[in-house]
Amino acid sequence: MAARLTFTNAPPAGTATAADLFAVLYREYALLARNRVNLVLSLTPMLVYLLLVNTSLNNLVGTIDYKGAELRFAVFLLPTVLAMSVVSAAGTSGMALFQEELSGVSTQLWSYPMRRSRFLLGKMLAGVSLVLGQSLLALGVAVLIFEFPFDPQGWLGLLAALTLASVAFNGLYLAAAITITDFQTFMVLTNVSLLVLVFSAPSLYTVADMPVVLQWVSVVNPLTYAINGMRDAAIFGFAGAWPNLLVLAVVAAVTYGVAGRALLNRARNM
Template identity: 55%
Template sequence: MSRLSFAHPPGAAREVDPGTDLRATILREFTLLTRNRVNFVLSLMPTLVYLLLMNTSLSNLVHNIDYRGTRLSYDVFLLPMVLMSATLSAALVSGLALFQEELSGIATELWSYPLRRSRYLIGKITVGIGVVLLQTVVALVVAALVLRVDLGLANWAALALTLVVTAAAFNAMYLVVALAIRDFQLFNIITNTSLPVLLFSSPSLYSRDDMPLVLRWLSTINPVTYGVTAMRDSVAFGLGTAWPSLLVLVVLAPVSYFAASTALLRRASGM
């Protein structure tokens, strides 16, 4: 008679590679995004619409603009606004995905598995940043070919770094909002209303000096201001000038991540 080995009895916990759940979460988020045509189109189309329609129209109306003592073409000046709108759209889609998971019952299945909330959040933020980078590649190719935006290699590198930090901060912030609100309709109202308010109460289409006094006050507490300013300074002057605004986002990203992690723990315990 053969002897049974109980080195790994049924149901016993086995040691798991710490990166397994992270890789699985990233793969799942990527699959969820690419298979959902609505989310995929919503995350990519705003970039092309803003870049091709708004930039082309406004650059014909306003050819150049003074920015911190430098004369910039309006195409270059508007490029950070286009990338910022792409970042906000991708962050909004990440928040919507949370509600889609709950409404479909997938969230309950996820939290029945011993999935660490940090890996879940990192996976969502990583895929969100990946979407923004994809949008950025599309935007920069179109900008270089159609709008003839001409920048140096150091400026492109500074812009890419700034965009990654901005995407991480705003993905985390929108996840905090999605986790703090349980009503899907309320989340839709708040986010879709706040998106244009955040974008246009920041120096996105105009310099801060040209804004009315009230909007200047609002822009000071508006996180979009620091994303747009950091990207614009990167485009115009390089990373050396962009770092003060970038530092605000570097601080904001981990704070938002911690808040999202705490909110996610409360949300999962209530399922």
């Protein structure tokens, strides 16, 4: 009778799970940090709007009425710049999936005895931290250039809305990257969606100043709720921003659910 093979030095399940998650996070950070092209592409639109569009339009437009509050245009446009940084960085995180597949790494990762939930959680945490980090960089540059009349509650609300927007859009692009199998299609989607999302949302203007057709489109545009959520949280506090933040939370829950199911289906087909 053959002897039964046992492993006496196997790590506990909890330790193995934590090690898997740490390994995924380490790899994601290394992959995102070393790809300088993607980082430059994700930062460029934000810096262009912040340094060129914002400064020029601030002198041209002057002040704008937003829900009864008179705001300098630089203050009004700040959430738009942050939202562009969020979308660009989220697209960069999605591209990392295709880079893994093209290099053959995905086959190795998804054939490893690791729970798919740990892989998805690592992707989510790494992607959100990248999106949030680049957005905070944009906010830091904006603070150095402009003066913002926000009180501590306004800054706290702005950061909370920015974090939730980062989670929601990272989930949206992650779900799209896992669902779409063609890299070129995703590249086109990423580049075109940035322009469509920005200019069909109340980014450079209020909803009332938008054409009627764009007003209808803005209702289903998730960037509308990210921009309005950051504006309302910074100016009026959480009481005025919670409807937009609630929509972003729903978007995050739905997109990560779609991403998780698509990841399982994609792993089975490897």
